[in-house]
Amino acid sequence: MQYNHQEIEKKWQEYWAKNQTFKASNNSDKPKYYVLDMFPYPSGAGLHVGHPLGYIASDIYARYKRHKGFNVLHPQGYDSFGLPAEQYAIQTGQHPAITTETNITTYRRQLDQIGFSFDWSREVRTSNPEYYKWTQWIFIQLFNSWYNKDTDKAEDVSTLVEKFEAEGNANVNAVCDEDVTSFTAEDWKGFSTTKQQEILLQYRLTFLSDTEVNWCPALGTVLANDEIVNGVSERGGHPVVRKKMTQWSMRISAYAQRLLDGLNGIDWPQPLKDIQTNWIGRSQGAMVSFNVDGHDAKIDVFTTRPDTIYGVSFMTLAPEHELVEKITTADQKEAVEAYVEATAKRSERDRMADVKTISGVFTGAYAIHPFSGKQVPIWIGDYVLASYGTGAVMAVPCGDQRDYDFANHFGLEIPNIFEGVDISEEAFADKEKTVIANSDFLNGLSYKKAMKTVIYEMEQRGFGYGKINYRLRDAVFSRQRYWGEPFPVYYKDGMPQMIASEHLPIVLPEVEKYLPTEDGKPPLGNADVWAWDTTTNTVVANDKIDNETIFPLELNTMPGWAGSSWYFNRYMDASNNGEFVSKEAVEYWKEVDLYIGGSEHATGHLLYARFWQKFLFDRGFLPVDEFAKKLINQGMILGTSAFVYREEGTNTFLSKGLIEGKKVQPIHADVSFVNSSDELDVEAFKNWREEFKTAEFVLEDGKYVVGREVEKMSKSKFNVVNPDNICAEFGADSLRLFEMFLGPLEQFKPWKTSGISGVYSFLKKLWKLFYNGETFEVTEGEPTKDNLKTLHKTIKKVEEDIENFSFNTSVSTFMIAVNELTAQKCNNKAILEQLLILISPYAPHITEELWSTLGNSESISTSPFPKFEEKYLVESEKEYPVSFNGKMRFKLNLPLDMSKEEIEKVVMAHERTQQQLQGREPKKVIIVPGKIINIVG
Secondary structure (H helix, E strand, O other), X not given: OXXXXXXXXXXXXXXXXXXXXXXXXXXXXXXXXXXXXXXOXXXXXXOOOOOHHHHHHHHHHHHHHHHOOOEEEOOOOEOOOOHHHHHHHHHHOOXXXXXXXXXXXXXXXXXXXXXXXXXXXXXXXXXXXXXHHHHHHHHHHHHXXXXXXXXXXXXXXXXXXXXXXXXXXXXXXXXXOOOOOOOOHHHHHHOOHHHHHHHHHOOEOEEEEEEEEEEEOOOOEEEOHHHEEOOEEOXXXXXXXXXXXXXXXXXXXXXXXXXXXXXXXXXXXXXXXXHHHHHHOEEEEEEEEEEEOOXXXXXXXXXXXXXXXXXXXXXXXXXXXXXXXXXXXXXXXXXXXXXXXXXXXXXXXXXXXXXXXXXXXXXXXXXXXXXXXXXXXXXXXXXXXXXXXXOEEEEOOOOOHHHHHHHHHHOOOOOOOOOOOOOOHHHHHOOOOOEEOOOOOOOOEEXXXXXXXXXXXXHHHOOEEEEEEEOOOOEEOOEOOOOOOEOOEEEEOOEEEEOOHHHOOOOXXXXXXXXXXXXXXXXXXXXXXXXXXXXXXXXXXXXXXXXXXXXXXXXXXXXXXXXXXXXXXXHHHOOOOOOOOOXXXXXXXXXXXXXXXXXXXXXXXXXXXXXXXXXXXXXXXOOOOOOEOEEEEOOOEEEEEEEEEEEOOOOEEEOHHHOOOOOEEXXXXXXXXXXXXXXXOHHHHHOOOHHHOOXXXXXXXXXXXXXXXXXEOOHHHOOOOOHHHHHHHOOHXXXXXXXXXXXXXXXXXXOOHHHHHHHHHHHHHHHHOOEEOOEEOOEOOOOOXXXXXXXXXXXXXXXXXXXXXXXXXXXXXXXXXXXXXXXXXXXXXXXXXXXXXXXXXXXXHHHHHHHHHOOOOOOHHHOOOOOOOHHHHOXXXXXXXXXXXXXXXXXXXXXXXXXXXXXXXXXXXXXXXXXXXXXXXXXXXXXXXXXXXXXXX
């Protein structure tokens, strides 16, 4: 019987689906293990062969843990809100839900055909109202919470109101806005309801504020930093400008220190931890206030080197700083406005990355140095960011390279407060040795003493204080998009009101247009039925708004990271309609044991998810404050691109071997037009695009040979390999084994389809251990010592490899084992059954088929993992080379426990020894037990 992968794989995929083989239970006597892949977005292009890499690894581990006796949760779902579906809707008028459903159908088919052991009964989609009902519920919990620094956790806002009613806010130690005004209990009670709500917004963990955002006019929405590349939108390449807008924000900064501390307790890659540590950016220093000369205004600056304050010779504000317009003098107004406008066209990321360009404009205004009383010119420069620190820096040219370059470029004063002191980069960084000089009270002090002294003096004089600062900014949570979670918010007297949880979900309304309205409102401004009736607690038509019982609903939607910040908890109890996850389910599963996904999510999804997890833990909804114990960043499978070479100024294409010395333009060709010998199907290429129809091709030896280059696999490079084609030709088991065989999981590795044939040959060789032509031949007899040795060394190696996530070396081990068993002519059931279990996490279809053919009625996935027994690897015999006068003449197998005397006796009696000696007595017999036998004649 031949190995028919298509028939076998279809059969077992249907079996798993029908029998729900991989369905996990929330109530089991087995130990639990939760394996998760990062939430996929279902794009219209479907999967290419690079996408399943992490999924295959996690599936191998999930299947392995089932064999090891664990109750394994291995779910899958879709992060199905997103900008691509919305942009397609804008272009075609097709509702994003239709596009998304089509894409999900393709994804699901492709995932199933690769044989993943997902528990599909727990599938979630962020765009389903049944799911985003609970995203809305979490938003309400955040709105109704504040961060109490005394208890170091989030608490219900009602406890804050109790404090206000009892004693005002003077003694409230909270994470809140910096411009909170002090009030008494009597003041609080006398405030209007609207005033009280305004004050509470300054404390809530989700709040409204005027925020500088990345605004993309062409897309009509705010973009996150990671959605911008080289100053334009990642999708569509549209210009992005900085703009101040009223936005919902999340007070993630409240959790900055806990997010840092939590990294010590989780098994995540150190490079990823370093990225998060740097992004959070903890620094210790002082907050200093500079008065603005001639204005009733102050500039607050955070500095990590307050001891260098006597070296301040100018100040630089971010162009977006709120004081710029107020303090700029008339003669500088035009230059400042032009600079501000130019800066608005650059993203923060570009400005941070640009360390070479020196640019700025003088405002005409001066600050007053708080110690010396001297005037300090105030400039603006795009290297200062409004979202970082206070949006202002005190410039110390003698101690900071960028400040020095700026001062030198514009001819500003560069005072030297380090005269006679070593201020090399190494010395300045050595905070134990740096000595401060040239100030009235700092002369001769070491760094530590100078820091303490300056901060003390600032606090005594009332213009500064010691502070720990974080680079982490509060996260903007509004998007001017249609295809996202609606906020459960309506507005009364301009103040946001939460819709009661029992009335959720607030479902996304139908609209005719997915673009912003003509007057600039978000796309939901196009909805005719988008108002909240507080009497009936329903969404009603806009024309019924009376601002007495019927009010306007929020027009923004939530960002893409909203639904992905808690989905791992929903998988634990995906069908629960009464709560986002039950206590019983979350107490059983607790957290993800193994999470596999890309490192590109370090400062997005992974940071926001940790934030939400800690918040929900604080409020008593979850039992742990970190959601994933172990994280692995899989590498990337790279594509092998194909290039054709067009001679410059012509429509003539030269084969690769003919381009030397010619001026040619390399052009990507679709890899589907190229065979394994790198030969281009010229006619297919000419029919690909109109511009190539009349092209001429200069061949070599009758062929057009393309160039090859390894690049990121991408549609734009036409080097994408569709897994559908691989599964059709070689089977899903070959795809799974080949992706693991390419190299270590964490590394980047190139794809080459021609290499998969070797893995396919291995599977056919495995098949032949069971079949002799059309006959199934497996015996029940006792296995040989060699059989047992091969099996148990394979068990040992494979178990070690899987535990260490070294999946590539397991595949090599399987190949060695099958080769050895083939050479041994092994068809013993006791050996082959165990071998199938070892291979089944990697190649589940073929092993299920052979397992069933052996007479097993249950799925192979339920069988226990083979136990390694050392005794089968212990050598009982040694093959000795028997030498005569140093020349090996024959070999002899002898027990390892024989003494020298016993070995000599057996060797001397052997007929081949007698033949060599021909009756002579040897002069000496040299025996080293376990190593050599040498007879000296």
